[in-house]
Amino acid sequence: MADEMQTPTTFTIATPGRLTFDDENDLMTYVLRFGQEQGMAITKGRTRKLNNALRSIDFKCDRGGSYRDRRTRVKLRSGWTLRAINNEHNHELDNDMSGHSSSRRLDAASRQTVAVMTAAGSQPRQIVTTLRQTNPAINLTSRTIYNERNRIRQAQLDGRTPISALMDELARTDEYVMDFRVGDDDNITHLFFAHHKSIKMVKLYGSVLLMDCTYKTNRFKMPLLEVVGITGSWKTFFCCFVFLAAETQHDYEWAMQAISTKLYDGLSPPITIATDRDPGLMGAIGRIFPTTNNIICLWHIDKNIVSNCRRDFNGDEEDWAGFLGMWKATVQSLEPAEFDNTWDRFETSYLTTNPSAVQYIKATWIPHKERFGTPWTRHFLHLKSTTTARVESAHHTIKSYIKVSTGHLRDVQAKICLAVENQDKEIHAKLMNDRIRIAHSHRIHMLRNIVGRVSAYALEATLKQVQRSAEANLSPCTNHFTTTMGLPCAHYILHGTQGTHDFRLALNDFNRHWWIDDSVYTPDIEAAEPEGGHPDIQPIVNHMLERYHQWTLPQQVQARHRLEEIAFGPAPVIHDPIIRRGRGRPVGSTARHNTASTQRDPSAFELAERTPRLCGRCRQTGHNVRNCPN
Ligand SMILES: [Zn+2]
Ligand SMILES: [Zn+2]
Ligand SMILES: [Zn+2]
Structure with missing residues (x-):
């Protein structure tokens, strides 16, 4: 028995003989019947193509040794010629066919x-x-x-080969935008792709991006550049993915060019891109996005400082905490001169006791101070991308989908697609929630005009500023908060509330990033083509009816009021934008001006809200309660 297992007995069968068929189906029928008569389950194996025409098909018995040992090939010359390659089987032929897996x-x-x-x-x-x-x-x-x-x-x-199937799948659908590059031997060296859900996200939330490479995602060991952004609900969204041949500036320039042309076509370039200290990536961003602020995320810097400097303190926790505290103070200086002075003091304090720690920071990070120091980063919108580990958690999410590091690019792409779609559902649900569920704490007079119109995250952050504005020891305004976050600061709120009880924050006090944009909820409506010169509202009406039934009674009542206004009220009038006070202007408003051409037309609800305001006492227009003549 043991002998038999080591050298399996071979069983020779009668070969089908060299036969010629005109038709592929006749051939197939013959082969299957032949197999059945002989007690074999025959399956179709590899096919070979030449110039897109089928040239040969392999047939094989589904049991026994390696594939090579049990195949029969048919070749197409003039008609199909059936030729047996190997007629020896390493198993006895069956009378009962149920054991064959093809029968299962x-x-x-x-x-x-x-x-x-x-x-x-x-x-x-x-x-x-x-x-x-x-x-x-x-x-x-x-x-x-x-x-x-x-x-x-x-x-x-x-x-097709997996790579050509992947290229077909990416190029032939509207689901993706893609770009690729091949090397001298026609092998793929760079592959960029972005899901259509991501493209929409970039239009709404493309001001700040975070980029980082992750590894061990595919069998070709190509690094995968992950690009993510931040939604108005403070969630991370996947922006695009790029497989790279290597990590030189040259490779990154190709990736940045793809991002620029495929995702930011017609949009303002990102205001801020947060990266690691990678000279290739930083160089590429500088060339392709010259107006973008490229910051190095402090999360990385601090992590590196810990792993490089901590051992220098030999477990003296107090001394180490002091060291970190002084570094933090340096980074958080307000003005460049203050940064330099604090750093000088820092350097002198530790140069004799911990020379290597000081040297490390001086050589590695100080040359890049303008990319992370507050004196330089406080002048533009960055949404705290300086201090969060968003890309790292995005890597983690993607890896939890990819699971193995040995897959083909096509497998990786399919898993990424799944991750993006699931994430999009979460983002969508969160925004929907922000729109219709108003937290009790947000129902205050000051927020009245903006609840449901900016994200719950923005409301929550604003509420903290409202509380700060009431503090006795409020520090002077540096405009830091408003500039970097696009939200009204405590000082702005304090100024507004002085001398009036009727102060309300307006939508324009918030950077557009925080606005709840209707296009997020209405994915299928964008495609509505104007018919006979008029935009077709039927799809919107249908969509609304569908949603109407899912709303609570108060929401239905509210919606009914709004619809009555549209249907029976005065025709919508569009007014000039309100000229805002200089103070508290959200940064990026100039950039927004440039993108005006790509902005969507106001939705029906927005138009309805722009009809003349009525006086609270007499319900007439042209004045308000305070100067009501009636
Ligand atoms: Zn980072
Ligand atoms: Zn302020
Ligand atoms: Zn009145």
């Missing part, structure tokens, strides 16, 4: 389940469990699932 076929419903669950990233083990729950009598193993997945994969590839 899944029914259509189960195959559908496998396809759906595979697309959703489920493991074969989980799929087996699900199928057994649905049908306890089902005859299957994990191997059945692997086979079925392989079959699906082969069907999708349809004779």
